[in-house]
Amino acid sequence: MRSARIFVILLLLLIVTFAGCRTNQVKDAGTPLAGKPGSTAQTEKKPPNTAPSLNAEKANGNLKVQFLDVGQGDSILIQFPDGKNMLVDAGPPESEQYVVSYLEKQGIKKINYLVATHPHLDHIGGFEKVLENFDIGSIYMPKVTANTKAFENALLSIEKKGLKIKVAKAGVSVIDQDKLQVGFVGPVDTGYEDLNNYSAVTRIQYGETAFLLTGDTGTLSENQMIASGANLKADVLKVGHHGSSHSSSIRFLAAVSPQYAVISVGVGNDYGHPSEKTIAKLNKAGIKILRTDQLRTIVFSSDGRTASRLVS
Numbered sequence: 001m002r003s004a005r006i007f008v009i010l011l012l013l014l015i016v017t018f019a020g021c022r023t024n025q026v027k028d029a030g031t032p033l034a035g036k037p038g039s040t041a042q043t044e045k046k047p048p049n050t051a052p053s054l055n056a057e058k059a060n061g062n063l064k065v066q067f068l069d070v071g072q073g074d075s076i077l078i079q080f081p082d083g084k085n086m087l088v089d090a091g092p093p094e095s096e097q098y099v100v101s102y103l104e105k106q107g108i109k110k111i112n113y114l115v116a117t118h119p120h121l122d123h124i125g126g127f128e129k130v131l132e133n134f135d136i137g138s139i140y141m142p143k144v145t146a147n148t149k150a151f152e153n154a155l156l157s158i159e160k161k162g163l164k165i166k167v168a169k170a171g172v173s174v175i176d177q178d179k180l181q182v183g184f185v186g187p188v189d190t191g192y193e194d195l196n197n198y199s200a201v202t203r204i205q206y207g208e209t210a211f212l213l214t215g216d217t218g219t220l221s222e223n224q225m226i227a228s229g230a231n232l233k234a235d236v237l238k239v240g241h242h243g244s245s246h247s248s249s250i251r252f253l254a255a256v257s258p259q260y261a262v263i264s265v266g267v268g269n270d271y272g273h274p275s276e277k278t279i280a281k282l283n284k285a286g287i288k289i290l291r292t293d294q295l296r297t298i299v300f301s302s303d304g305r306t307a308s309r310l311v312s
C-alpha cells in the first residue's frame with residue numbers, strides 16, 4: 001500500500017518535471033534578443049506557465065550547464081548525468097560568495113573537475129573561496145603563469161589543499177564514456193603573447209548535443225583549433241572573451257555552428273563588451289544570443305538529443 005503511494009508520487013514528480021522542461025524550452029523563444037527568426041522553438045505556441053523551477057532540480061539523466069551571473073567574468077557549472085560536476089572558472093573576486101552560495105544551493109559538496117581557463121582575475125578571482133569551501137577532485141589549468149596576486153593566491157590555495165595541477169591543452173580528455181565525452185580542444189600551441197590565447201577550451205559532448213566553452217580565447221587560437229581538425233561543433237557556444245572583437249571570427253563561428261551563443265558579461269562594463277561587431281556576426285549567422293547581463297544566470301539542459309534552455 002505504502003509502496004503504491006510512493007510510486008504515484010514519483011510518477012507525479014516525473015510528469016511535472018517533463019511539463020516544466022517543455023514549458024521552459026518554449027518560453028525561451030520569447031527572448032527579445034533572438035537571432036534570426038524561424039527556429040522551431042519560435043514557432044511553437046506558448047503553453048500556460050507551470051512551475052518551471054522543478055525541472056532544474058530533477059533533471060535526472062540529463063546534462064545541465066549553467067552560466068553563472070558573475071558580472072564581468074566567467075563561471076560555468078556543468079552537472080553530469082551521473083551526479084558528478086565540473087566548474088569552469090570561478091568568476092571575479094566580487095562574485096566569489098555568489099559562486100559558493102550557488103553551488104551550495106545545488107547541494108554540491110565536491111567539485112570533481114575544476115578548470116581555470118587562464119590566469120586572469122575575472123576567471124580565477126573566486127578560486128580561493130571555491131577551494132576553501134569544496135572538496136576538489138582534479139584541477140586543470142593551461143601551462144602558463146601570470147605575475148599577479150590573484151594567480152599567486154590561487155596557486156597557494158591549490159598547494160594548501162595538496163592538489164596537483166593537470167595541464168589543460170588540446171587533446172586532453174577529462175571524461176570518456178559511452179554517451180559523454182569531455183575534453184580540451186585548446187590551447188593547441190604555447191608561447192602566445194596574449195595570455196587570452198592560452199585559454200583552456202572545453203568541449204562537452206553528451207549524446208548528439210555539445211557545448212563549447214572558450215574562456216577568453218582569441219582569433220589566433222581559434223584558427224589553430226580549426227587547423228587542428230578537432231571537432232568544434234556545438235549547440236551552445238560560450239562566446240570567447242565576453243564578446244570582444246578579438247574573438248569569434250566568422251570562420252570559427254562557422255566551424256562551431258552553434259544554435260545558441262552565451263555571452264558572459266557584466267552590466268555597463270569598462271571594456272565595451274560585447275562588441276557590436278561580434279553581435280552583428282552572431283546575428284548574421286542566425287545564432288541566438290543570450291547574455292548574462294540581460295538574463296542573469298543562464299541554464300541549459302540536454303537529454304542527449306536536444307539542448308534546451310531552462311527558465312526559472
Ligand SMILES: [Zn+2]
Pocket residue numbers: 073074120122123216241242
Ligand atoms: Zn575574461
